[in-house]
Amino acid sequence: MVSKLNLKLKVFKSQGFRIALLIVLTTAFVISTAGLVYSYSVPTATREVYTYVKVSQKFSVDYVAYVKESLIYDNRTVITSREPIYFKLLKGLNVTYTYVLTSETPIKNVRGSYTVTLALNTTSWSKTFTIAGGDLSEVLNKTNYLYINFTELFDYISKVDKEVGGSSKTYDIIYYFSFKPTITAVVNNSKTLTYQLSLTPKVKVSYEVGKSVIDFTVQDTEKEFKDTYELINPTYVRVFGLTLDLSVFRLASMTSSFICSGLIAFIAITSTISSSREKPLVDKLINKYKDIIIASTSDEIGTTQASRKVVLTDFKDMVKVATIRKKPIIKVSNEAGSNVRFILVDDDVIYEYIPSEESFKIQK
Structure with missing residues (x-):
């Protein structure tokens, strides 16, 4: 046993063996370090986002205005939304609106409700009215109409101004729409999921005393809803025919790099010490x-x-x-x-x- 140990020590101390061992360890260290650098250059996992349901809601508005005969309108009594509306000539607006709901995923059922609320806002007072509402199926994917009688509205505003003793300088006539659909969608060809959505657009007609033209604006007309799920896929590395998780590969590369660097340092130190202790045979x-x-x-x-x-x-x-x-x-x-x-x-x-x-x- 002792002789075998002495033989092994003699082999280890031989210069040729040490050089060969250093070459092997240096090669392993370079490969391990390269693997470690690579493992930090790529993510440990990739994230993929999949969509269960994607639903779009869109509210569209157009109108024609009924006006008094005038030179500015060539004595026409109906004008389009592309023309300016003069306050003194306006009688009313015939508004058409549509509420459309589309989905990339098959929808099994749609139910819900809607409401239309009128708000009159002036510099002196404000008042709100609910003017329409009901089952969502009444307006969904249909052309709907809303007539705004400005002659009656401004008569009403003038009466309230007299009652409150005010003299309004600005007038905002706002129609708030509220659509609340509940949809049941079919995902993965078999699974059904239910979602509650909402869309609250508004149509605003504004007039400021001293100006001749009425402003017509529409806000919050579109909304998209997505229900997604995320899959995390670990990154794998193939090394010498083995498929390893990147985290395992990183740990193995780091451990191998540390061990090889330690052994290289140990051999270098022992070789230096042995060389310093080596004496000529005569001595x-x-x-x-x-x-x-x-x-x-x-x-x-x-x-x-x-x-x-x-x-x-x-x-x-x-x-x-x-x-x-x-x-x-x-x-x-x-x-x-x-x-x-x-x-x-x-x-x-x-x-x-x-x-x-x-x-x-x-x-x-």
Whole structure:
């Protein structure tokens, strides 16, 4: 077990293995980081809005005006809505209006009610009348008529002004329409849904004393109703044949990026420490066996009296001889400190060891 562990540590410490591992980890880090950047560039989910029901309500108005014979109107007694209405010549307005309800979804049933309210507003007083109302079917998708008798209305306004002691400068004749349909729509070919809608347009006829022309305006004539629902679709990413939710892919990319960066930093730090601790083999030998090693720069040591030379391939064998024979080991080198070899002189035998990484292993 210990030998296997030592073998694994030796493999890990080898420079070639570390370089290969760094290449693999760097590639994985780049891929993980690219995946992480991509995961933040797209939404985690897309939202799609679908429409159950889409209903449009539209109120349309037109009119013709009944006027007195005059030069301005070429003695005509009926004019269209495209012509100006002069107050002194106006008798009445024949208003036509339509209330139309349309739907992109099939409507099974429409019911409801409507009302028409008249409001007289002056600078001195105001009064409201309900002049029409009933079932919505009476006016829905039909042409309807409303006659405004201005001769009678302004007679009524003059009487009220006298009663209240006022003298109005502006007059607003406003017709408030209120349509309240309740519809039952068929959605998805089978499901029925019921909705209560409303539309409140108004027709306004205004006159200001001192001006000759009457203003005719229409407001709030259209409204659209939508009933929608929203579906949230998660974003998926396909990686190496696997389909992952974007959130899972983002977490996996982030985790992988952190792990790879940590391992790269660890290998770089341990490699730096190992390199700083790495010593030449000669220094290792001297440090380990400094008690029995002496140094010399002479190449002639032991060569004169030795008749036999033994070349050793394992420094431990030289240590054994030195221990048994009680002889010192001599480190021989030139003056520059290179060409190092170790010798041991035992009478007429000289033992020689030339250090190399392959032939020596220090026991810790």
